[in-house]
Amino acid sequence: MAETARQDVGEVLIVTGMSGAGRTTAANALEDLDWYVVDNLPPQMLKPLLDLTELAGGVLPRVAVVVDVRGRDLFSDLPNAMRALRERRQIRLMFLDASDDALVRRFEAVRRPHPLQHGGTILDGIRRERARLAAVRESADILIDTSSYNIHQLATKVADLFSEEGAARHTLTLQSFGFKYGLPPDADMVADMRFLPNPFWDEELRPFTGEDPQVREYVLEQEGARAFLDAYSQALRPVLEGYQRENKSHSVVAVGCTGGKHRSVVMVRELAERLASVPGVAVRISHRDLGKE
Structure with missing residues (x-):
């Protein structure tokens, strides 16, 4: 018999998107709002994590999981993992995006290579990542374009989206x-x-x-x-x-x-x-x- 969705468990948010679009800033903002944040989790570990949140009862009422291409080939399983988990309980996916120009500027500012650059240019890495993330982006519940945001503006946007009504900022x-x-x-x-x-x-x-x-x-x-x-x-x-x-x-x-x-x-x-x-x-x-x- 198919497992029915649980109504007595907390929220789960998957945070993903383009490298350099602000995933770390968003994760930090969620943590400041008292979310339990797990960074760089392979999609295959999502189900065990959800099992843990259900066993923990109300101890972990709001869980955010950052999943991205740092997981290498494991990341490609995210769409399948999301479909399976959404049959079981409500899960939201937040996708952070930015223009190619904005992403290039950010990588150049921190002097770090793109994780999919593979000896090419930063733009090569960005294009590879866009291709990998196209299906995930289409399934996003929340899409934030951070091209014109600084880190404070992005954190404010996340706080506005996920603060409980009346909660202190x-x-x-x-x-x-x-x-x-x-x-x-x-x-x-x-x-x-x-x-x-x-x-x-x-x-x-x-x-x-x-x-x-x-x-x-x-x-x-x-x-x-x-x-x-x-x-x-x-x-x-x-x-x-x-x-x-x-x-x-x-x-x-x-x-x-x-x-x-x-x-x-x-x-x-x-x-x-x-x-x-x-x-x-x-x-x-x-x-x-x-x-x-």
Whole structure:
């Protein structure tokens, strides 16, 4: 009896196309979207991989497999392998293409031979590859011409195609810290809260932290505190939007005070509330020095 398609398994995407058209960039973009990516898999290994994804249940919900002419003679079996697998479950194929001129320029820029060049010119290799891929291209579910794309534009295109609706394109970590313990080495931007009075010098507030309501109230009542929050959160919005356009998937904004216990903790919380509404951004909070003496 023929094996019926499974409805409880995850997505499978085959990524292929012309050498130099951006397969690696596309694979990296999918990996950033939390796809499980397998590179340079022979078509004959697709069935065992699908078996594994079914056995794994929900552990591998989205799998992308890069299959291309680096597989040499094994690659020619891709059309047959795809037909057999599509009888079993839903599989999509994404084909990346580009003009001959664009591909030649890219190979010349990296000073590497085309995998099918075989002692000839780069253009000879491109023509051989087009002939081998003609049938595969015809069966593609998604066709992307990358001739006019740079790597950032291609990554954005892939993200637009495969991001889950409402999924974050960028993760922002807001991290409080104490200057006396040193700057966070991975910070993209640093804000200094030492322009505000330090609750440490108030004996009633000293034992508490910025997580406590009395410290929060004290900090936010200080002159300039709310004005800073409003202005800084507005200044960060176009930055976060630009990070998404440039496919920068993560950034760290470090907010410091003297010890990382009072002012910076309050301001990180307040900034997180203001920035949570930025489209495509997931906001995380980290307090690096909160537990230190």
